[in-house]
Amino acid sequence: MDELDPYVLRPIGVVRSTLRARADAPNQAFEGAPEALLEIDAAFADALHRVQPGDELILLTWLHLADRDVLQTHPTGNTNIPLTGVFRTRSPDRPNPIGVHRVTVTTIEGPTTLRVRALEAIDGTPIIDLKIAMRESPEA
Amino acid sequence: MDELDPYVLRPIGVVRSTLRARADAPNQAFEGAPEALLEIDAAFADALHRVQPGDELILLTWLHLADRDVLQTHPTGNTNIPLTGVFRTRSPDRPNPIGVHRVTVTTIEGPTTLRVRALEAIDGTPIIDLKIAMRESPEA
Numbered sequence: 001m002d003e004l005d006p007y008v009l010r011p012i013g014v015v016r017s018t019l020r021a022r023a024d025a026p027n028q029a030f031e032g033a034p035e036a037l038l039e040i041d042a043a044f045a046d047a048l049h050r051v052q053p054g055d056e057l058i059l060l061t062w063l064h065l066a067d068r069d070v071l072q073t074h075p076t077g078n079t080n081i082p083l084t085g086v087f088r089t090r091s092p093d094r095p096n097p098i099g100v101h102r103v104t105v106t107t108i109e110g111p112t113t114l115r116v117r118a119l120e121a122i123d124g125t126p127i128i129d130l131k132i133a134m135r136e137s138p139e140a
Numbered sequence: 141m142d143e144l145d146p147y148v149l150r151p152i153g154v155v156r157s158t159l160r161a162r163a164d165a166p167n168q169a170f171e172g173a174p175e176a177l178l179e180i181d182a183a184f185a186d187a188l189h190r191v192q193p194g195d196e197l198i199l200l201t202w203l204h205l206a207d208r209d210v211l212q213t214h215p216t217g218n219t220n221i222p223l224t225g226v227f228r229t230r231s232p233d234r235p236n237p238i239g240v241h242r243v244t245v246t247t248i249e250g251p252t253t254l255r256v257r258a259l260e261a262i263d264g265t266p267i268i269d270l271k272i273a274m275r276e277s278p279e280a
Binding site: 003004005006007008009010011012013014028040041044046047048049050051055057058060062064071072082083084085086087088089090094095096098100124125126128129130131132134 | 143144145146147148149150151152153154168180181184186187188189190191195197198200202204211212222223224225226227228229230234235236238240264265266268269270271272274
C-alpha cells in the first residue's frame with residue numbers, strides 16, 4: 001500500500017521537566033505529574049500566536065526512549081493482566097511512540113516558551129505538535 | 141538541539157471511508173462523521189490482540205493532504221476570527237499534520253480490520269497509532 005510509505009517527523013521543540021528518567025514518570029498525568037516547560041523552536045514562533053494562560057492544549061510528543069519493536073505488553077506492567085496488544089494499551093513502547101497529553105498553559109515564559117501543568121513526559125522529550133483542546137469534542 | 145533531529149514515522153495502516161475529499165470531511169467527528177474501516181497492516185496483527193467491539197480508542201492519523209508550511213490560520217476558515225497560530229487551532233495544516241480522533245470499535249471485520257464510528261478522516265488517510273481511551277484521563 002502506498003499509504004504505508006514513511007514520513008519524516010521534525011520535532012518543533014522539547015520538554016523541560018524535573019522528571020529525568022522513565023522510571024520516575026507517572027503512567028498518566030493525573031497520577032501526580034509536575035509542571036513542565038515547553039521550549040518551542042524559534043522557527044515556529046508564529047504558530048504560537050494567541051496562545052495564552054488558561055488555554056487547554058493537546059500536546060503530542062515523541063517518546064524517544066520507547067522500544068518500537070514491542071507489539072504486546074502487560075498493561076501498567078502488571079503481569080496479572082493478560083498480554084494485550086499495544087494498540088489496546090497506553091504503553092510508550094509501540095511502533096510509532098507518540099505521546100498524547102492534555103495540558104493547561106499556566107504562564108508564558110518567553111516568546112516560544114510555555115509553562116504547563118501537568119505533564120508526565122520526561123526532560124528532553126521531543127515535542128511534535130500542539131492543538132487547542134475542545135470541550136465540545138469527545139476526543140478532547 | 142539534538143532533540144530536534146528528525147524521526148521516521150512508518151504508517152501502520154490506512155483509513156477506508158466514504159469521505160473522498162478534504163472538502164467533504166466535517167471539521168470534527170461530532171459534526172456528522174460516518175463509520176469507517178481501519179485496515180491495519182498484517183505485520184501488526186499481534187498489536188491488536190484483545191481489541192473488541194465497544195472499545196474506545198484514540199486514533200492517530202497522518203493528514204497526508206495537509207500543507208506543512210502553514211503557521212497561522214483563521215480557525216474553521218472563518219475570516220471573522222483573527223489569524224491564530226496553528227498550535228492554538230485544530231487546522232490540519234501544521235508542521236507535523238497528525239490527526240487525533242476518538243473512535244468506538246463497532247465490529248471486528250477481519251484479523252486486522254476494525255469498523256469504527258465516527259471518523260472525519262478521508263479515505264486513504266494513513267494510520268500511525270491506536271491507544272485505548274481512558275475515562276479517568278482528562279486527555280482521553
